[in-house]
Amino acid sequence: MQAAKNTLYVLAVMVLIGNPLSLTLALLLNLPLRSRGLLRTLFFLPALMSLMVISISWGFILQYDGLLNAVLTLFGFENGIQDWLGTMDYALPAVILILLWQGTGFGAVIYLAGLQSVPRELQESAQIDGATGLQRIYHITIPLIMPFITINTFLGIAGSLKLFDVPFVLTNGGPGTATTTLGLLIYKYAFVHESYGYATAAGMLFMILIAVITFLQLSITRRREVEM
């Protein structure tokens, strides 16, 4: 049960925070900056790295004698020092932080393609009619890039439901069951406890869960897509 709760928690954060974060980054990258191409590449790089290498890198930052605590000490926040991955309260947020770090650039690149497909004339005529920047984003950009929102939400959901590598390498689901996800649970039943029947049953339920959630999501976001 804890595993299902953790997985849904990750899913909620990835969709509700990760998605707007990607969109914001995409909007920033869509500004007429000189180093746009370079910036896009830099933010995209984490998406190329394997979750294995990412887990190693972040483990090195978050562990007790890692970079984060060193920086906190440097600025005099000794009280804030934590064993980030070994504490019940912080382990799962740490895992989510890592996922956000990896996924934001990827999502932004997809949104960027969407933003570039929005006709400039629409933006300009809205501007002449006196719409502010935020109004333009809300009433013009977002409806027009709805297909991209659909796909990014879908990828976010699929990614968080399947989450395995990061908690497996960093915390092995711990401390306790604080970072155990459904994917990890199934793996443990199959290869640690060797109860194949249970693992297969959990796998089937898992598949149904994914099918239901993605169906719901697709029917919600698809309905809001508009034709030009």
Add this chain to the structure above:
Amino acid sequence: MKKIRIGLGIAELVMLIAACLFLVPFLNVLLASFKPSSEVFDALHFPSSWEFAHYGAILGEGRFAQSLFNTVVITSLSLGLVVLFTSMAGYAIGRSGKGLFQIVFFILISGMIIPLQSTIIPIFKLATAISLINTRTLMILLYTAGAIPFATIIYTGFVKGIPSEMEEAAAMEGCGKTRTFFTIIFPLLLPATGTVIVTNVFTIWNDFFGPLIYLYSPGKQTLMTLIYQFKQERTTDWGPIFALSVIATIPLILLFFFVQDKFLKGLTAGAVKG
């Protein structure tokens, strides 16, 4: 107008700083891989002397060469098979996309929605039954199967955009279907092939779950499972782990710089269609 330009300049500066901060986790590892062992955990300082000892340790390790070989072989053969099968499938479906072929197409793409974890036990049992468990062949077959749905979509879409006059001309000259495909169609599909390769190479190279489960003997490890094993073996000596992580990542980053336009285009085209 001038105000806007200054605003943009500031935005640009902020974004560049943000991007550098964003890459700190990787830069941190990169730096640590050059530090002498005694300084690896001294996170805030640059190495007092740049050393290649950790890289030397990795290159001198027999298992490294073996797992690099495994990773390269598995990745390249999987990609080869994917291209071979899905280009032909995409051609058949794209040219006569009705009836039977349409059904085949739906069966192929329905593979996209089945999550990996649901199939571990069935695949494990099946592979044991046909003696493919713990073989690189199994991994190649699994990756090929995994990439088929998306690659078929890409090829099918692309084939539909190729005019069929050339095939008709070839048929008149007495050129058979197979030969037409390989001498005329396949070269024309090159952009699609590029997209299929670049969108899959990273996934296969980086996969950890598959080799962890299906390739358990040491000689068959890929780079990702080797990193994991290093991590299990060395609880204090992290230098070589970092060096190995860097070595396993650099080829991908280099490749990305060469193919990034194609990659990003393929990614977004595929994402929106799918």
